[in-house]
Amino acid sequence: MIPLAVPNIGDAEGANLAECVASSMVSSIGPFVNLFEEAVGEEAGSALPAVATSAGTTGLHVAFVAVGVRPGDLVLTPSFTFIATANAISHAGAVPWLIDVDPDTWTIDPAKLSATLEAECERDANGTLRRRDCGRRVAAISPVYTMGHPPDMPAISALAADYDIAVVSDAAAAIGARIGGAPIAAHGATLSVFSFNGNKIITCGGGGAVVGMDEKLLARVRHLTTTARRGPGYDHDEIGFNYRMTNLQAAVGCAQMSRLDAFLAAKREIAARYANTFTSIRGLKPFPSAAWAIDTKWLSGIFAPDLPEGALAKAVAQLREAGIDVRPFWRPIHLQKPYQMVPKENLSATEEIWRKIFPLPCSTNLQPVDQDRVISEVLRVFHNS
Ligand SMILES: *Cc1c(COP(=O)(O)O)cnc(C)c1O
Numbered sequence: 001m002i003p004l005a006v007p008n009i010g011d012a013e014g015a016n017l018a019e020c021v022a023s024s025m026v027s028s029i030g031p032f033v034n035l036f037e038e039a040v041g042e043e044a045g046s047a048l049p050a051v052a053t054s055a056g057t058t059g060l061h062v063a064f065v066a067v068g069v070r071p072g073d074l075v076l077t078p079s080f081t082f083i084a085t086a087n088a089i090s091h092a093g094a095v096p097w098l099i100d101v102d103p104d105t106w107t108i109d110p111a112k113l114s115a116t117l118e119a120e121c122e123r124d125a126n127g128t129l130r131r132r133d134c135g136r137r138v139a140a141i142s143p144v145y146t147m148g149h150p151p152d153m154p155a156i157s158a159l160a161a162d163y164d165i166a167v168v169s170d171a172a173a174a175i176g177a178r179i180g181g182a183p184i185a186a187h188g189a190t191l192s193v194f195s196f197n198g199n200k201i202i203t204c205g206g207g208g209a210v211v212g213m214d215e216k217l218l219a220r221v222r223h224l225t226t227t228a229r230r231g232p233g234y235d236h237d238e239i240g241f242n243y244r245m246t247n248l249q250a251a252v253g254c255a256q257m258s259r260l261d262a263f264l265a266a267k268r269e270i271a272a273r274y275a276n277t278f279t280s281i282r283g284l285k286p287f288p289s290a291a292w293a294i295d296t297k298w299l300s301g302i303f304a305p306d307l308p309e310g311a312l313a314k315a316v317a318q319l320r321e322a323g324i325d326v327r328p329f330w331r332p333i334h335l336q337k338p339y340q341m342v343p344k345e346n347l348s349a350t351e352e353i354w355r356k357i358f359p360l361p362c363s364t365n366l367q368p369v370d371q372d373r374v375i376s377e378v379l380r381v382f383h384n385s
Pocket of ligand 1: 058082
């Protein structure tokens with residue numbers, strides 16, 4: 001089976017890991033953690049180092065807590081996301097409020113977001129923004145860089161400023177993304193979070209990072225990830241988390257960061273090959289790529305908005321039989337068992353597209369001969385259907 005997206009690990013990662021072993025610096029203090037935080041902060045366009053975390057999910061959790069999301073609050077987020085976005089909101093004690101995506105970018109729809117805030121929220125006597133029907137405080141917006149494609153951050157951050165609420169961007173697969181040339185930390189979010197899970201653009205084995213432009217806030221994120229410890233003794237000034245990245249993870253991450261440009265180039269080359277070839281197949285469309293954005297092409301594959309579901313399912317089964325690891329993508333949050341009761345708006349675009357998206361193998365080390373095989377199998381299966 002040609003796998004969907006697997007890590008690209010080489011000698012540089014091995015050499016850094018050997019250095020950790022030789023020095024016994026394997027835990028959450030070590031030179032690679034600092035180097036990695038600097039490299040990620042710089043790539044994100046911040047003068048401040050990132051705060052490296054044990055996972056993207058834990059990075060999101062601590063980011064929500066740091067921007068002031070409290071138990072009982074609502075956080076506006078797209079239903080079309082990986083479940084970790086909603087889970088991190090829940091871990092903070094808050095409730096996701098699910099909004100539809102824009103069919104052109106598969107990211108949260110700013111017009112629908114604006115209409116929802118306008119129609120369903122009001123300020124109480126203290127000036128706190130609340131959802132009218134349940135009285136819950138609306139604390140933040142959490143847009144998602146779907147498959148590494150930027151959401152319309154200028155519109156979202158303008159809305160957040162109007163309503164005076166925080167923005168925590170889930171940029172899990174978006175390291176390297178740009179809007180109008182600007183890197184992620186400059187997109188207007190209060191904080192943005194990357195994931196370095198094994199299937200992302202770069203990996204630390206597992207891991208995450210929080211980036212931002214606000215020095216005090218990032219210092220608080222760092223403090224919260226390290227058990228909120230003050231000074232060398234066992235003094236902790238609030239209930240913190242043990243969410244730090246280890247030196248072992250960061251050792252892999254540093255090697256991966258030095259290869260980021262090559263990985264992004266490989267992703268983009270595969271995406272372009274698939275998009276160019278599959279436009280010849282009636283009913284298939286390329287994954288979104290807005291003119292105002294540079295996305296990371298984390299995943300690329302088949303989008304068949306006009307194909308009947310039966311025909312699509314048959315084609316996908318045939319591709320799997322042919323050894324191509326193609327699978328359905330994120331089942332939206334409102335269709336997940338733990339989230340059936342959370343507030344949601346009209347999700348017609350989400351409902352429409354999610355069943356029609358099938359990522360194809362696109363690892364950064366996917367060899368041209370294997371790319372050719374994926375392409376010829378897709379052409380064979382869809383021309384027959
Ligand atoms: C991968 C991913 C996460 C979670 O990151 P982990 O490092 O696996 O915890 C969160 N959100 C999105 C959109 C993702 O793709």
